[in-house]
Amino acid sequence: MxxxxxxxxxxxxxxxxxxxxxxxxxxxxxxxxxxxxxxxxxxxxxxxxxxxxxxxxxxxxxxxxxxxxxxxxxxxxxxxxxxxxxxxxxxxxxxxxxxxxxxxxxxxxxxxxxxxxxxxxxxFGELHRFSKEFIVADEMLDKYNRLLVLIKSESGYFVTATRITTPRGILYNGTDSIDLLRQRPAIALPLEQDVRDCIIIDTERKHILFSNSDLGAWEQTNDNWPGYTFEMGDYGYIKTLRMSGIDGEHLRMSEEEIKxxxxxxxxxxxxxxxxxxx
The missing domain is CATH 3.30.420 (Nucleotidyltransferase; domain 5)
Incomplete structure (x- = not known):
């Protein structure tokens, strides 16, 4: 330890x-x-x-x-x-x-x-593949043990959350993950203090954006996402939304909470x- x-x-x-x-x-x-x-x-x-x-x-x-x-x-x-x-x-x-x-x-x-x-x-360590059944039906845990997922398209964006907390768990199944995740319950965009990490899959731009830095995530999974680009970094939730063209300023923590x-x-x-x- x-x-x-x-x-x-x-x-x-x-x-x-x-x-x-x-x-x-x-x-x-x-x-x-x-x-x-x-x-x-x-x-x-x-x-x-x-x-x-x-x-x-x-x-x-x-x-x-x-x-x-x-x-x-x-x-x-x-x-x-x-x-x-x-x-x-x-x-x-x-x-x-x-x-x-x-x-x-x-x-x-x-x-x-x-x-x-x-x-x-x-x-990079061993990849763990989650079954399609698990991706669709896993129960969301509390806010500290879940990954927020946004699937962005020309018509808007779909929001859900999963207890697959690393991006490679989503990325490993390739583009099949998009339809599987869309079968999960939709939720509203949460407040900043209620999100640890988020991943945004933009199906129109074919671009994936992750709000944390995960060594090897793309190196191990990019073959499953032909035509897609990937960007990650310790940006935090609000900046990740902003980078994807989504306004999340109203979701920010209060000044007192930040202080x-x-x-x-x-x-x-x-x-x-x-x-x-x-």
């Missing part, structure tokens, strides 16, 4: 890689301490020669010292567009003269910044009394 994170200090062509076993879920609070405190913390962590495997990596921070750019991602970063955007904006105020960027495609983006060949070295979530992220602190490498 753990909350594994890699930190990389990039100094020109030199990469200094650090590792912490426990701090990924404290990342937002750690970074919010500001430049000097955070860099001191990073340099107190274990020095490693290589980045860990993606199957174990739960987050990553890249600090480009010369360009003064901070890049980050982690698994548990909020999936709400409003919270994502507000936290990054407030974090920027704690890092004056630095650029702050959430890596929406995680190590797909990270390897380009670092100039390393990382993704091609990773294993509460962002304050929580900013104030996360270690329980380990300064022993950062436990």
């Amino acid at each position: 753990g909350h594994r994170v890699n930190y990389v200090i990039k100094d020109g062509e030199e990469l200094h890689i650090y590792y912490n076993h426990w701090h990924v879920n404290l990342m937002t609070g750690d970074m919010y301490k500001g430049e000097n405190a955070f860099i001191d913390f990073v340099m107190s962590c274990e020095k490693h020669e290589e980045l860990m495997s993606y199957n174990w990596m739960e987050g990553c921070v890249i600090l480009d010292i010369r360009l003064r750019q901070l890049y980050f991602w982690y698994d548990e970063y909020p999936h709400n567009t409003s919270v994502m955007e507000c936290y990054v904006l407030q974090l920027s105020e704690k890092w004056p003269q630095w650029g702050i960027q959430l890596l929406k495609n995680r190590m797909y983006d990270g390897e380009k910044i670092l100039g390393v060949d990382y993704i091609s070295q990773q294993s 509460e979530e962002v304050d929580y992220l900013k104030n996360l602190r270690s329980r380990y009394d300064g022993n950062t490498n436990q």
Whole structure:
């Protein structure tokens, strides 16, 4: 068990890689301490020669010292567009003269910044195929354990939800999934705080958009979607709707709800009394 994170200090062509076993879920609070405190913390962590495997990596921070750019991602970063955007904006105020960027495609983006060949070295894991009967008839669980699905066409869009929570579970069955999903109960577009992830299948543009970054999702399933293109990233629900031409601004969290979530992220602190490498 753990909350594994890699930190990389990039100094020109030199990469200094650090590792912490426990701090990924404290990342937002750690970074919010500001430049000097955070860099001191990073340099107190274990020095490693290589980045860990993606199957174990739960987050990553890249600090480009010369360009003064901070890049980050982690698994548990909020999936709400409003919270994502507000936290990054407030974090920027704690890092004056630095650029702050959430890596929406995680190590797909990270390897380009670092100039390393990382993704091609990773294993994508085994695909699980769901039966057609399951896709049609599975019971929707609570809002935190379901995937919102929109099927967009020239005449409008159909909305449903399923407990197949990863995009590859939908994509594996190819275009047959579209008719199967249309047999599920239709629902109204939910509020932002009631959605974790969503996938939008645009049958007119032949384009699939997923609100999260899932390593290998398209590489393993694209043969089943001839003529389709695919886009994914940690955009959050509202931005994913916007990217697909659907107005979801009225579904946003309230200012009070956003503030509460962002304050929580900013104030996360270690329980380990300064022993950062436990």
